[in-house]
Structures are given as C-alpha cells and as structure tokens.
Amino acid sequence: MTLFSFLNKFTSRCRFQTVLTGILIGDACGSPYEGRMVTGNAIGPYTDDTEQALGIANWLASGDHSLKNLKVQLQGVFSGPQRGYGAGQADFLQDKPTRKDSFGNGAAMRVACIGCYGKDAAQVIKLATLQCQLTHKHPEAVAGAVTIALAVFLAKQGKSLDSLPKLYLQALMPEAGRKYNCSLQAVESVPPAMQAVIDGKNFESTLNKALAYGNDTDTIAAMACAIAAMKYGIPKQRLKKVLAAHKDNQKLYRVICRYR
Numbered sequence: 001m002t003l004f005s006f007l008n009k010f011t012s013r014c015r016f017q018t019v020l021t022g023i024l025i026g027d028a029c030g031s032p033y034e035g036r037m038v039t040g041n042a043i044g045p046y047t048d049d050t051e052q053a054l055g056i057a058n059w060l061a062s063g064d065h066s067l068k069n070l071k072v073q074l075q076g077v078f079s080g081p082q083r084g085y086g087a088g089q090a091d092f093l094q095d096k097p098t099r100k101d102s103f104g105n106g107a108a109m110r111v112a113c114i115g116c117y118g119k120d121a122a123q124v125i126k127l128a129t130l131q132c133q134l135t136h137k138h139p140e141a142v143a144g145a146v147t148i149a150l151a152v153f154l155a156k157q158g159k160s161l162d163s164l165p166k167l168y169l170q171a172l173m174p175e176a177g178r179k180y181n182c183s184l185q186a187v188e189s190v191p192p193a194m195q196a197v198i199d200g201k202n203f204e205s206t207l208n209k210a211l212a213y214g215n216d217t218d219t220i221a222a223m224a225c226a227i228a229a230m231k232y233g234i235p236k237q238r239l240k241k242v243l244a245a246h247k248d249n250q251k252l253y254r255v256i257c258r259y260r
C-alpha cells in the first residue's frame with residue numbers, strides 16, 4: 001500500500017464516522033415517531049437504518065465489493081427483526097426466501113457511506129446501484145439509493161444539490177408543492193428527506209424539518225442527517241443528548257468510532 005492510498009483510506013474512514021453518526025442521530029430522534037404523523041423531542045433507540053448503514057460501511061472498508069460479501073456484512077450487523085426491520089429485509093437477512101425487487105427505502109437508508117467512498121460520481125452511482133441488487137432492484141428503490149449517495153458525495157465536495165445529475169434523479173427529487181405521504185416507499189420518503197436538506201440551514205434545522213414530515217420518520221431523518229452531517233458536521237450537544245438517552249445508542253456509537 002502506498003502512502004497516498006493509505007491516507008486516502010484513512011480519510012474516507014473518517015468520513016464514514018461522520019455520516020454514520022448523522023444517521024444514528026436522525027434514526028434515534030425519529031424512531032419514537034415511526035409510523036406516526038406527530039413528532040416531538042423524544043429520543044429512542046437506533047433502528048435498522050443505522051445497523052444496515054454500518055453494514056455498508058463495513059462492506060466498503062473490507063475491500064471486497066462482491067454481492068456475496070455484501071450479504072455477509074449486512075447479516076453481520078443484524079441484531080434481530082425487532083430492531084424495526086421490514087418483513088422482507090428481515091427474511092433476507094435470515095436466509096429466508098424473499099423477493100429482490102422491493103420499491104421500499106431500505107437501500108436508500110443504508111447507502112450513504114458510498115457517497116463518502118466513491119472517488120467520482122460514476123463510482124458512487126455504480127456501487128449505489130450494485131448494493132440494491134440483493135433486495136431493492138425496483139427502479140424507484142435504485143433511484144432513491146443513487147439520489148442519497150450522490151447527495152452525500154456532493155456535500156463532501158462542498159457542492160450544492162443543484163449539481164445532482166437530473167437525468168438520473170428526476171424521479172426522486174422533490175417536486176415543488178407536492179405533498180408526499182412519507183411512507184416506506186422510496187418514491188414517497190427520499191423526496192421529503194431531500195427537501196429537508198434543501199430547506200435546512202444547518203444540521204439541527206435539517207433534522208427538525210425531516211422529523212416534521214412524520215410517518216417513516218426515522219428513515220427520513222436518517223437519510224437527511226447523513227447528508228447534513230457531511231455538509232455541516234455533527235453538533236456535539238445533539239450527539240451528547242442522543243448518546244445519553246439510551247445505552248444501546250452509546251454502544252453502537254463506540255462501534256462507529258472505530259472508523260477513525
């Protein structure tokens with residue numbers, strides 16, 4: 001390994017820590033309100049969003065970007081269906097038969113670290129699409145995952161979301177004035193997450209705007225906060241609150257911090 005490639009790996013690992021911490025915060029602040037249209041300031045345990053995003057980080061860091069290894073890595077972080085997993089994803093992780101063409105937001109919620117890892121937009125799109133193949137081959141799910149990964153990639157470079165290639169993302173960018181039902185469908189939850197990033201002025205306001213959408217609150221907030229973390233960094237006070245609220249949040253954060 002050359003010094004350059006070592007430093008490069010080191011830098012991308014640090015960014016994994018930032019993005020994963022953003023996801024943990026969004027997830028834990030949204031989980032008390034999952035499936036509800038009311039939101040507030042309660043903080044809950046992390047859910048499938050954080051766990052599966054960590055699986056993607058481990059997959060990227062392992063250097064083996066095969067689908068076989070992806071399944072191993074996603075299974076490696078799976079602590080059980082009670083962690084807010086959808087039935088299809090839980091079956092997949094437990095080696096039960098399940099369809100591979102979900103149009104849900106499961107691939108978009110776990111994808112963010114690919115935006116840190118990719119050296120250019122083409123690699124980000126390639127890896128974001130590849131990781132959909134196991135479970136989320138539906139075009140809407142793929143577009144959702146590519147949208148989130150590219151948004152993180154642009155945030156890493158300090159670029160605005162206006163630079164998103166519209167050719168790929170038209171279907172999943174927020175439409176002016178449209179009311180999304182914020183369900184677990186990618187096409188109904190990625191646009192509000194993107195809108196929260198567009199409307200947010202800093203990490204806190206992005207988080208609050210994402211939470212205000214309700215319904216699949218944890219996932220919308222996790223996706224928005226992944227991008228906001230890369231854009232603004234992590235506010236220490238918020239992280240402190242999230243870690244103080246639950247022991248299992250603290251435990252997972254220690255795992256995330258291995259990406260130093």
Ligand SMILES: [Mg+2]
Pocket residue numbers: 047048049083084218219
């Ligand atoms: Mg969840």
